[in-house]
Amino acid sequence: MHTIIESAEQLEKIIQALSREEGLELESLYRDVLSILNNLPEKISISEFKDSEIESLKRTFLFRKGALNQLFRFIPFLPDDLKRSVGAAINKTKKKFESVFKKKEEKTEPPLKFDVTAPGRSPEVGRRHIITKTIETVCDVMRQLGFTYTEGPEVEDEYHNFVALNIPPHHLARDESANFYITDTTLLRSQTSPVQIRYMEKHKPPIRVFAPGRVYRPDTIDASHYYAFHQVEGLWVDEGISFAHLKTTLLLFSRLMVGENIKVRLRPSFFPFTEPSAEIDFSCFICGGTGCPTCGRKGWLEIGGCGMVNPKVLRYCNIDPEKHTGFAFGIGIDRIVMALYGINDIRLLFQNDIRFLEQF
Structure with missing residues (x-):
């Protein structure tokens, strides 16, 4: 599970490097991105993470201004073969985390308590002036x-x-x-x-x-x-x-x-x-x-x-x-x-x- 946290941190560092324009080769950075995303586990269990770690993962992989979405900005400047591979990996990762967090929200929502045998509530009726x-x-x-x-x-x-x-x-x-x-x-x-x-x-x-x-x-x-x-x-x-x-x-x-x-x-x-x-x-x-x-x-x-x-x-x-x-x-x-x-x-x-x- 720590691999996921480490991967998120690595992606954040890459985005920081891109934003600073440190002269690093774009192709080299995105090959690192591809390696990070491909090494993520196929099955992710969110229940083993702390609340603070969950929020951090959401920011990285799901938020509109998160690291994963920011990677799309430079894809047009990559070679065609790398462009397709990185784009597919980003989309796959995004869908994976969306599915995981959706399941978590469904599990954490309290079940509706409704007693079908309870008498109904009388509707509130207005009155004439x-x-x-x-x-x-x-x-x-x-x-x-x-x-x-x-x-x-x-x-x-x-x-x-x-x-x-x-x-x-x-x-x-x-x-x-x-x-x-x-x-x-x-x-x-x-x-x-x-x-x-x-x-x-x-x-x-x-x-x-x-x-x-x-x-x-x-x-x-x-x-x-x-x-x-x-x-x-x-x-x-x-x-x-x-x-x-x-x-x-x-x-x-x-x-x-x-x-x-x-x-x-x-x-x-x-x-x-x-x-x-x-x-x-x-x-x-x-x-x-x-x-x-x-x-x-x-x-x-x-x-x-x-x-x-x-x-x-x-x-x-x-x-x-x-x-x-x-x-x-x-x-x-x-x-x-x-x-x-x-x-x-x-x-x-x-x-x-x-x-x-x-x-x-």
């Missing part, structure tokens, strides 16, 4: 109330987002600072109300639809504001629809969504597309109306806005306001999520932090 789950619940509740699902584009034109909703040209709601404009007349929708316009343009009363979706406003991001959030739009247009229908619908929605003890409060307000208009408050889900940090100690949560559809809006959709009336409401889904799950910062809903999401 709490916003997604809440939207699905909202959809189920609205269907129970007799409403039909519809949807509209998130990229809207000014007509559907403003004009048909009776929002005049110089209204602050149309300002560039209050919207994400894409072009002069195209923007990301700032509310789900354009969906009701598109639906009324294509359908005639009776109309009873709801439309959940994402809306966009360039609000300053803080604990209660984000540039994208979710709403659900509700619309009911028919003969004889009154504010009483609106209030009853909201009361039933709140009880089916949250619980029987929820109260609904409507505060007078103004929206260009409804007349009369109101803000929607639900009694706090957390404290039951007694006051807590979630509701700001008020006992009430502001959920959205509502009102009777403005006659001008109906006319834009070619619906006769003398014959048909209707109500519309928009409820903030994210606010419901925050109240249901006791979340005090809306930013947590959109950060995709697994530490937060895996709690629900």
